[in-house]
Amino acid sequence: MESGMKLFRFIARNELQILLRNRFQLLVLSLFVLIGVYSIYYGHTEITRQSERISQVEDSILNVQKAYRNFIQADTATASGKKEYEQAAYPYVVRFQYNFVAANKPAPVAALALGQRDLYPYYFVLNAQNLYTQTLKGEIYNPFKLSAGNFDLSFVMIYLMPLLIIGLCFDLVSFEKDTGTFTMLRISNFSFRSTMMSRLLFRYLLVAAIILVLSVTGFVVAGVSFSRSGLVMFNWLAVLLIYDALWFAILLFINSFNKSTSFNASAAISAWILLLIVIPSVLNLAGQRNKRTSAIPFATLMRSRSMPGTDAAMNSALRAFYDYYPALKPQDTSVKSLFFKYQGYSAFLAVDQMRSAAQVDKFYREVERSAARQERMNLINPAVNTQEMLNSLAATDLKTEFDFKAAVKQFHGDIFWFSNTALFANRAMSAEDYAHSPVFHFTPQTFQQRRLAGGILQLLLLALLLSAGGYRNLGDKKIVNR
Amino acid sequence: MIWIIAKKELLSAWRNRTFLVAYSVFACLLATAAISGYRMYRQQYQERLHAAQETREQWLRQDSKHPHMAAHFGNFAFMPKTALSMFDVGLDAFTGTTIYLEPHRQNDFSFKPAEVRNASLRFGELSMALVLQVLLPVMIIFIAFASFSGERKGGTLKQLYAQGISFSQLYTGKFIGYGMVALVMLLPAVAMLLFVQLVFLEATAGVIMRIALLGLLYALYLLLFVGVALLVSALCKEPKSAVLILLAVWIANVILIPKWAANAGDNLHPLPTKYDFTRAIKTAIAQGIDGHDPSGARAEKLKKELLAQYQVDSTSRLPFNYEGYIMQAGEEYSSLVYDKHFAQLEKTLDRQNQISLWCSIIDPFLAVKGLSMSLSGTDYYTHLDFQTQAERYRRDFVQHMNRDMQNHSKLGDWDYNADRHVYEEVPPFKYRQRGIYESVKPYMIGLGSLLSWSMLILLSVVMLNRRAMQHIV
Numbered sequence: 001m002e003s004g005m006k007l008f009r010f011i012a013r014n015e016l017q018i019l020l021r022n023r024f025q026l027l028v029l030s031l032f033v034l035i036g037v038y039s040i041y042y043g044h045t046e047i048t049r050q051s052e053r054i055s056q057v058e059d060s061i062l063n064v065q066k067a068y069r070n071f072i073q074a075d076t077a078t079a080s081g082k083k084e085y086e087q088a089a090y091p092y093v094v095r096f097q098y099n100f101v102a103a104n105k106p107a108p109v110a111a112l113a114l115g116q117r118d119l120y121p122y123y124f125v126l127n128a129q130n131l132y133t134q135t136l137k138g139e140i141y142n143p144f145k146l147s148a149g150n151f152d153l154s155f156v157m158i159y160l161m162p163l164l165i166i167g168l169c170f171d172l173v174s175f176e177k178d179t180g181t182f183t184m185l186r187i188s189n190f191s192f193r194s195t196m197m198s199r200l201l202f203r204y205l206l207v208a209a210i211i212l213v214l215s216v217t218g219f220v221v222a223g224v225s226f227s228r229s230g231l232v233m234f235n236w237l238a239v240l241l242i243y244d245a246l247w248f249a250i251l252l253f254i255n256s257f258n259k260s261t262s263f264n265a266s267a268a269i270s271a272w273i274l275l276l277i278v279i280p281s282v283l284n285l286a287g288q289r290n291k292r293t294s295a296i297p298f299a300t301l302m303r304s305r306s307m308p309g310t311d312a313a314m315n316s317a318l319r320a321f322y323d324y325y326p327a328l329k330p331q332d333t334s335v336k337s338l339f340f341k342y343q344g345y346s347a348f349l350a351v352d353q354m355r356s357a358a359q360v361d362k363f364y365r366e367v368e369r370s371a372a373r374q375e376r377m378n379l380i381n382p383a384v385n386t387q388e389m390l391n392s393l394a395a396t397d398l399k400t401e402f403d404f405k406a407a408v409k410q411f412h413g414d415i416f417w418f419s420n421t422a423l424f425a426n427r428a429m430s431a432e433d434y435a436h437s438p439v440f441h442f443t444p445q446t447f448q449q450r451r452l453a454g455g456i457l458q459l460l461l462l463a464l465l466l467s468a469g470g471y472r473n474l475g476d477k478k479i480v481n482r
Numbered sequence: 483m484i485w486i487i488a489k490k491e492l493l494s495a496w497r498n499r500t501f502l503v504a505y506s507v508f509a510c511l512l513a514t515a516a517i518s519g520y521r522m523y524r525q526q527y528q529e530r531l532h533a534a535q536e537t538r539e540q541w542l543r544q545d546s547k548h549p550h551m552a553a554h555f556g557n558f559a560f561m562p563k564t565a566l567s568m569f570d571v572g573l574d575a576f577t578g579t580t581i582y583l584e585p586h587r588q589n590d591f592s593f594k595p596a597e598v599r600n601a602s603l604r605f606g607e608l609s610m611a612l613v614l615q616v617l618l619p620v621m622i623i624f625i626a627f628a629s630f631s632g633e634r635k636g637g638t639l640k641q642l643y644a645q646g647i648s649f650s651q652l653y654t655g656k657f658i659g660y661g662m663v664a665l666v667m668l669l670p671a672v673a674m675l676l677f678v679q680l681v682f683l684e685a686t687a688g689v690i691m692r693i694a695l696l697g698l699l700y701a702l703y704l705l706l707f708v709g710v711a712l713l714v715s716a717l718c719k720e721p722k723s724a725v726l727i728l729l730a731v732w733i734a735n736v737i738l739i740p741k742w743a744a745n746a747g748d749n750l751h752p753l754p755t756k757y758d759f760t761r762a763i764k765t766a767i768a769q770g771i772d773g774h775d776p777s778g779a780r781a782e783k784l785k786k787e788l789l790a791q792y793q794v795d796s797t798s799r800l801p802f803n804y805e806g807y808i809m810q811a812g813e814e815y816s817s818l819v820y821d822k823h824f825a826q827l828e829k830t831l832d833r834q835n836q837i838s839l840w841c842s843i844i845d846p847f848l849a850v851k852g853l854s855m856s857l858s859g860t861d862y863y864t865h866l867d868f869q870t871q872a873e874r875y876r877r878d879f880v881q882h883m884n885r886d887m888q889n890h891s892k893l894g895d896w897d898y899n900a901d902r903h904v905y906e907e908v909p910p911f912k913y914r915q916r917g918i919y920e921s922v923k924p925y926m927i928g929l930g931s932l933l934s935w936s937m938l939i940l941l942s943v944v945m946l947n948r949r950a951m952q953h954i955v
Contacts, residue, residue: 035738042745053755060757119576121594125757138578138590139756142831143836144862145598146576148744149604159737171722178722261722266624269729277616278511280605285518294526295593296533296560300540302582302592304554308545367598376598384602391601398600 007190011198019206026169029210032164036156036214040112043152045220047111052125053459054103060170061101061125068098069434088434091423092342095128098419102126102440103413104404105396108229109446111222112215113154113387115396118146124408130349131412132301132356132379152219154390157240158383159276161207162247166268167201169251172196173474174261184421193474196255204248211240232393239393239452242459243386249466256473276383283377283384298363301356307348311336314344321347324354328424338426347418353416357409364402371398379458389455395444407442414438483647487655488662489869491629495663501625508613508621509670515610519568520682530560530579538910546899549890552810553883556584559872559911561591564859565683569675570611572860575603581869583876583911585813585883588820590756591869599657610671611854614700615847616736618667619707623728626660626711629719635721649716653943656712657705664704673699692857692918700858702932703850709939716946735847743841743848747834752828759823766819767812784811798892806888813880820873828866835862842928846935849928856921863924870911879908 019025071088074081087093103123110117121139149155171178173196188195193468215237224233254267315333322329330337337343378385391397418438422429495501537558542554567574578591586721596603606612615701633639676693679685685693711728718724768942785797788804797804842849855861883900891898922929 045749048754053757055756057757060761115601119594121756123755123757136592138592138594139584140590140753140759140827141576141594142748142753142862143573143594143865144578145616145748146594146746146834147573148741151741155741163733262628264727265722265725265729269620273617273620275578277606278608280602281608281612282511282514284599284602284605284607285514287692294529294595295598296529298577299533299537299558299560299580299582299593302589303556304584306547306554308547330532370598371600374602381602384600384605387601387604478879 004194008193008198010199010320011195012202015199015202016397028164028167031154032160033210033214034078035160036153036210037217039151039153039156040214040218043111043114043150043213043218046114046150046152047106047119050106050117052124054105057123057125058101058103061099063164065100065434070095070429072429072434073430089428091419091429092339093347094429095346095416095419095423098127100126100411100415100438100440101344102408102442103444104400104444107400107444107446108222108224108395109219109232110396112152112218112236112394113390113394115154115387115391115394116398116401118150118394120401120404126408126412126415128346128349128416130305130353130356131409132298132360134305135408136298136302138368153214154394156214157211157243157390157469159388161211161240161244162272162276164210164243165203165207165247165251166265166272169200169209169248169255170264171261171266172199172251172255173258174255174264177258178261189230193471196474197202197471198251200248200252204245207244207248208241212237215240229446236390236393239386239389239456239459242456242463243382246382246463246466249470250475252470253466254470256470258473275381279381283381286374295363298360301360301388305349305352307345309341314341314347317344317348317351320351324351339423342423343435346416346423350420351415353412364405368399368402378455378474381463382459382462385455385458389452390435391449393446400444400463401450403444404442404464408415411438411440483657484651484658487647487652488658488784490663491656491659495625495659497795498625501621504621504624505667508617508667511608511617512610512613512671512674515608515613516568516671516678519571519609520678520937522571522766523563523565525569527563530562530928533580534558534560534910541908542902542904542905546901548896549806549883549887549900549904550585550900552900552905553585553880556566556582557876557879557908557911558582559875559913561865562913563684564864564915565676565679565689566696566858567860568678569609569696570858570860571609571855572611572855572858573606573862573865574860575599575607577862581872583872583879585880586816587760587844588824588876591865610675611851611858614671615703615850615854617705618664619732619847620729621667621710621916622660622664622695622704622707623725623732625663625716626656627725628706629656629660629712630716631718631721632715633726634719649946650943653712653716657708660708660712661705663773664708665701668697668700668704671700688915688918695918695922696854696857699850699853699932702936704847705930706935713939716889717823724889733847739841739845740838740848740851743838743845744834747837750837751830751833753834754827759827763816763819763823766823767816781808781811802888803891806884806886806891810881810884810888813877813884817877824873830864831866839925839927842925843931843934846932849925849931852925853922854929856925857918859915859921861925863922864916866923867916871913872911875911882908887929 068088071084074084074088076082077084087097101123104117106117106122118141121135124135126134144208215233219233226233250271251268254264254271259267307317318333375385377386378388388397392399415438418433419429422433484697541557544552547555554595561577561579563574574848577597579593579595581591583588628635630639633642672693675696676685676690678691679693683689710731714731715721717723718727785808788800788807788825789795789797792800794800800807838848839852842852852861856863877914883904886900886904887898890900
């Protein structure tokens with residue numbers, strides 16, 4: 001143990017000296033850190049912009065809501081006061097005019113892994129109309145940018161960090177052969193394997209230090225508080241350090257075959273292409289083929305909802321509605337209520353909403369199942385596995401989007417009843433109603449313990465397998481035979 | 483001599499077992515991409531065709547109702563899958579597939595396939611284009627990086643020069659050899675694409691022409707990589723340095739520059755939110771584009787002009803339904819507002835994309851990517867063209883319904899109902915694909931870049947004669 005430590009201290013001193021003298025490696029390290037800093041800046045500006053936009057929309061909607069609260073108490077003795085009062089008091093007007101906002105505010109770490117956030121609308125302005133006529137119509141996007149993905153810290157860590165590791169370790173063993181020190185190392189006091197492992201450990205710690213510095217810089221810039229998000233920060237670092245270890249294991253495995261420097265460089269880049277391009281893109285084919293996850297059949301849900309304005313149509317809609325809400329059914333249905341036609345349309349909307357929601361929910365469940373099926377392949381897909389874990393910690397993954405959609409659906413129910421409670425009670429809206437105006441709350445789940453544990457375990461398993469293979473091959477006898 | 487060198491390089495590639503294994507993997511990936519691309523195309527083509535037929539039927543089968551209410555029922559435009567999307571999926575996963583067309587507003591694309599996929603989609607979709615654009619250049623690097631530096635290390639380069647061969651002759655020989663290897667790897671892809679299009683998809687002359695251009699484009703791109711790989715190999719003393727430089731160039735071209743360019747565009751020219759965009763349009767419609775022409779005043783002016791023109795004292799005495807007329811006038815005015823705002827939006831999107839287009843000067847991968855997507859009909863500008871045609875259709879069909887109201891009902895008569903006959907007069911939406919020149923026009927910078935790089939390499943080889951190369955022999 002002591003001799004091991006002694007060897008490591010010796011190697012570390014030596015490695016540090018070589019590193020400081022090697023201008024090329026210093027340049028590569030500096031470039032990596034610079035790119036990392038740029039990615040933090042990029043993520044931060046994107047998330048700040050999103051947050052500002054959400055605040056602007058919220059402020060705008062809240063101002064209108066505030067005006068309605070004043071309107072309901074307006075002096076009806078004046079013409080303008082009466083007009084204002086009617087605007088706020090008639091529930092059939094309020095239901096489609098009084099808007100609410102439901103926003104998916106970014107989680108603290110979102111700036112470091114923007115994930116799927118750029119794909120979906122992160123806020124909705126809603127009223128009591130059908131939910132899907134309001135939420136399915138597209139947002140403004142640049143598809144070219146969407147396809148390129150985000151230049152955030154997670155991209156730097158998942159795509160570029162392995163390249164840095166390759167740059168540092170591709171000639172771990174072959175360097176000794178190129179410089180003619182291979183035989184010298186073999187006859188030294190320490191075993192060749194221990195020397196190589198100590199060297200790898202030093203380089204691992206170097207990359208780990210860079211990960212730590214960049215991540216902490218990212219946390220500070222994004223304003224992540226340790227007291228509130230300590231667990232998320234810890235897991236973020238854990239995921240990256242294990243992913244980092246996996247790449248060192250890959251390099252150890254490649255180097256252990258004691259091939260030429262050019263071969264090692266080619267093999268390491270091939271491994272990078274395999275893990276970051278080939279495997280994910282081939283596995284994506286499976287996801288594409290699932291017909292049941294195509295949203296096109298929902299096109300008609302975007303259509304404006306209209307119904308015939310006849311009494312018969314209204315009565316039919318109300319009958320269907322009262323089946324769901326018997327408590328609202330008036331004792332004498334033969335007498336037309338004050339808001340009969342408006343109630344008829346609201347009843348039609350409510351029933352239609354339930355039917356559409358059942359269809360959409362079924363679809364979302366299928367999408368979740370399809371995503372879960374794809375996750376089963378994560379053992380051989382470590383880059384995607386790592387990206388998924390980082391996205392889940394940043395609450396920018398598909399699951400968070402579905403949670404947000406579910407929360408929006410629930411909120412839409414509250415919005416519906418905000419005006420329709422008064423409508424079905426045949427009364428005007430009151431100041432009390434406005435005082436209890438529904439407010440959207442959504443806190444994304446940033447720590448999905450089981451999922452995270454599963455993902456980390458898969459990375460670890462792969463890293464251990466490769467390290468064991470590489471360690472075995474580096475044995476003194478084996479390395480000479482090769 | 484040149485041919486002997488070319489033959490030697492071909493022979494060594496043939497004898498290289500690692501290359502043959504890599505080529506087999508490459509061929510398998512290409513075949514997988516072709517089969518799945520074809521299946522995806524069929525599936526999505528059918529799906530969109532079915533959706534278009536279904537929504538058309540719904541439009542025709544809707545109840546008899548007031549023409550304007552019927553217009554509000556709306557129509558749909560589904561972006562058709564192009565036959566060549568089986569080769570290059572381009573931006574298909576990230577552009578919407580559907581536009582809902584309704585009166586008073588111009589909607590955006592909905593239902594991006596990427597919305598229902600997890601983060602893995604950002605790692606790319608396997609397609610024939612991806613294999614040729616990303617993986618084939620790496621294979622070229624792996625087989626060509628040691629062509630000069632390996633001979634130098636092995637001492638055979640000196641022997642070759644001793645026989646009186648010039649650097650340019652040696653380079654040409656090696657270029658022909660490796661170029662043939664690259665083209666042999668490209669050939670199955672083009673042949674496979676042509677076969678599927680001719681046998682299974684009844685390809686038109688236009689599609690065959692596009693395939694021919696794709697073949698030429700990729701040939702130029704791969705030969706460019708061969709040229710660069712040989713040049714770097716010639717200039718590096720060690721094979722190790724050559725492979726590192728070439729891989730760094732590849733990574734910068736394929737990963738770093740494209741991602742940075744797209745993100746920088748977004749960062750420098752941010753898009754408005756839909757909320758702000760819609761609000762600005764609403765305000766402009768209500769107050770006039772310049773803020774001095776409120777809708778009420780506009781309607782009043784129009785009314786006065788109509789009354790004077792028809793010499794009547796009330797709108798009810800007009801020979802047509804004034805409400806229908808005013809509704810169409812409103813629609814036309816809102817179209818003006820939409821045109822102005824959408825032109826601004828397109829300008830912003832164009833500015834974002836321009837960064838990538840200009841970056842294609844230094845990045846041949848970006849140049850090929852843009853040209854390949856445009857020839858396959860899966861690029862941004864094709865989608866923009868689809869959106870423009872869909873908007874034109876929206877205006878025509880809304881106008882048709884408003885004119886029906888104007889000509890067949892009286893003022894205040896909201897009981898007039900249009901029937902199936904009126905609905906049938908609205909033709910279904912059909913997208914007309916742009917011509918080849920129109921498609922590739924935005925990417926001419928890329929084409930220029932590919933040609934300039936080729937010329938630059940040629941020039942370098944001519945300038946780097948044996949004497950100039952002697953110091954690294």
